[in-house]
Amino acid sequence: MSEQQPIPKRRPGGRTADSTRRLYEAVLELLATGGYEAVTFQEVAAQAEVNRSTIYRRWATRTELVFDAIESVAAASVSVPDTGDYRSDLRALLSSLKDFLSSPLGIASLAAGAEMSRTAEVPERRDAFWKARFDELAIVFTRAMEKGQLSTAFDAEVGTAMLGGALFFRIVMMAESIDDQWVERVSNQFFLMQAH
Template sequence: MPSERARQVRGEPLIEKILEATLDELARVGYAALSVETVAERAGVNKTTVYRRWPTKTDLVGAAVKREADTALCSADTGSLRSDMIAILTEIRDMLSTRRGQALIRMILAEGLTPEVAALMNEIRKSKESGPKATVARAVARGELPRGTDVEMVFSMLVGSLQHLLFFHHETPTNHRIAQIVDLVLEGACRGGGRCLRSAN
């Protein structure tokens, strides 16, 4: 009987293959139309092998997307909020410019109202955003941004601006454009535009 370690070594490439096949299928047909059978075929394994580890489609897709998301967002800490945010947005732009990145985001957007997909994506978004949001929070702590700055909103505006250009203007933002977005949002936030309790009058 093989040792635990030997089984892991034998198991990992299989897991990798199945999760890769899941991401490719997701990018190709989206969540609603994804079939575990097709994923198994694509990975060259029996569908019971897939079901044994991930009993439902949501489990399988969740594992695949989490794995992709885990390797995706840095938590820059160069000491300057501006250069940290430029680094993070550059990374997001690069990720969203790959064929698979685009397909995944389009899937999220197209099927975001499905409660299963929405719950999964919320969880992933929160874990992915924790690094960048900590970066903004540090800037508030050291006085680069006013106390009371709404960290989540500031980060949402940076990412939303980038996504808008990519998905509505079909423009891949240049490094220059990214710096422009960061400058505008941070200057606005410096002036207190992003405070939580600002009156809406």
């Protein structure tokens, strides 16, 4: 009798991971081309080529789905390097944000995030989303204070709000792109504040 071959084990989450990837890609494509209003379960399902029941089983609202999709791309697109130097870290963070937010997807994601903050069906999900964004930016300041490169009197929350506000104002309010010169201007302004 020939030895029976073992049955290959199915990779855990393989099918789920693939459908999630396609769903997120569909959401982000719809955001970039039509904005937040274009993202409906019906359109996402059609573009991702999945049954709508797949979406309904995992997300109760489109807000939750969009938040998750934006988080997936933000985490992969925006890096917070640790060069050992506060000024270098801040410039690197701003450059990373510049690259992401200057793209059509980045602009659409920022606008969608602002829209969802006003209309979110799930306030706790909205709060968790923005806390994660805050933590990503604030780490540059908190790490610098821990290393003694930035005064412990520095208010990381206010600094992060100023940084985020500068990004929002430049892109959404002024409809201007973020370039290397702008990154340098913002960085220098923070360094001047530190000096005083």
